Amino acid sequence: MRIDIITIFPEYFSPLELSLIGKARASGLLDIRLHDLRSWTHDRHNTVDDTPYGGGPGMVMKPEPWGEALDAVTGGGEEGATPRLIVPAPSGLPFTQQRADRLAAEPWLVFACGRYEGIDSRVAEDAAGRMPVEHLSIGDYVLAGGESATLVMVETVSRLLPGVLGNAESAVQDSFATGAMAHLLEGPVYTKPPVWRDREVPPVLLSGNHGAVDRWRRDQALRATARNRPELLDRFTDDDLDRRDQEV
Numbered sequence: 001m002r003i004d005i006i007t008i009f010p011e012y013f014s015p016l017e018l019s020l021i022g023k024a025r026a027s028g029l030l031d032i033r034l035h036d037l038r039s040w041t042h043d044r045h046n047t048v049d050d051t052p053y054g055g056g057p058g059m060v061m062k063p064e065p066w067g068e069a070l071d072a073v074t075g076g077g078e079e080g081a082t083p084r085l086i087v088p089a090p091s092g093l094p095f096t097q098q099r100a101d102r103l104a105a106e107p108w109l110v111f112a113c114g115r116y117e118g119i120d121s122r123v124a125e126d127a128a129g130r131m132p133v134e135h136l137s138i139g140d141y142v143l144a145g146g147e148s149a150t151l152v153m154v155e156t157v158s159r160l161l162p163g164v165l166g167n168a169e170s171a172v173q174d175s176f177a178t179g180a181m182a183h184l185l186e187g188p189v190y191t192k193p194p195v196w197r198d199r200e201v202p203p204v205l206l207s208g209n210h211g212a213v214d215r216w217r218r219d220q221a222l223r224a225t226a227r228n229r230p231e232l233l234d235r236f237t238d239d240d241l242d243r244r245d246q247e248v
């Protein structure tokens with residue numbers, strides 16, 4: 001997968017040189033390219049923002065640098081390929097594991113990181129004439145810009161790509177994963193030693209009875225979900241739960 005990130009703070013993305021994503025980039029599984037939006041400004045101050053029409057607080061990012069940046073970055077696709085443009089914004093559609101699964105199937109993503117009060121809306125309208133454009137939100141709070149959200153989305157999507165995680169299985173067992181534990185929160189996890197500060201690991205996990213372990217894990221996941229995210233349980237119908245009983 002190719003990922004382009006356009007931002008006025010390229011250094012914000014140095015964490016993408018570390019750990020699993022860093023290794024995936026080094027191995028060629030991931031081709032992440034950073035672009036400084038100011039490269040497409042032509043004035044002495046490399047201006048990227050201006051006051052909002054209609055008044056109001058803050059600044060809006062100017063359309064010209066973005067238009068040139070997107071032309072330059074998205075024009076260079078192999079055999080004229082076009083990317084999916086992701087614009088992180090609090091006003092966007094919710095970024096969920098299901099949406100991450102879908103994005104992980106895309107060959108090429110471009111992230112436009114807006115700062116201030118956002119990017120002039122004509123930029124996304126103009127780009128939509130040439131490529132799919134999605135405004136996505138990672139949560140109902142206001143960040144100073146799209147960079148943190150882009151880090152979250154890039155990490156969430158990248159770890160789903162085959163070969164990026166050491167053990168692809170663990171992506172399946174995660175909270176919100178698809179399959180039998182879909183939409184359930186992950187329950188408690190344990191590793192050695194079997195007793196620590198007089199606290200024992202639940203005996204079922206040491207029993208070697210995989211059916212009992214799976215049932216225990218699903219029960220714990222249902223409890224965690226009921227406690228912290230009861231609204232996620234509404235998605236289950238009775239036969240869903242019955243089906244899970246068969247599956248687990």
Ligand SMILES: Nc1ncccc1[N+](=O)[O-]
Pocket residue numbers: 087088089090092136137138139140141142143144145146149
């Ligand atoms: N929540 C956000 N705040 C600012 C920019 C982007 C955001 N987001 O969720 O993608």
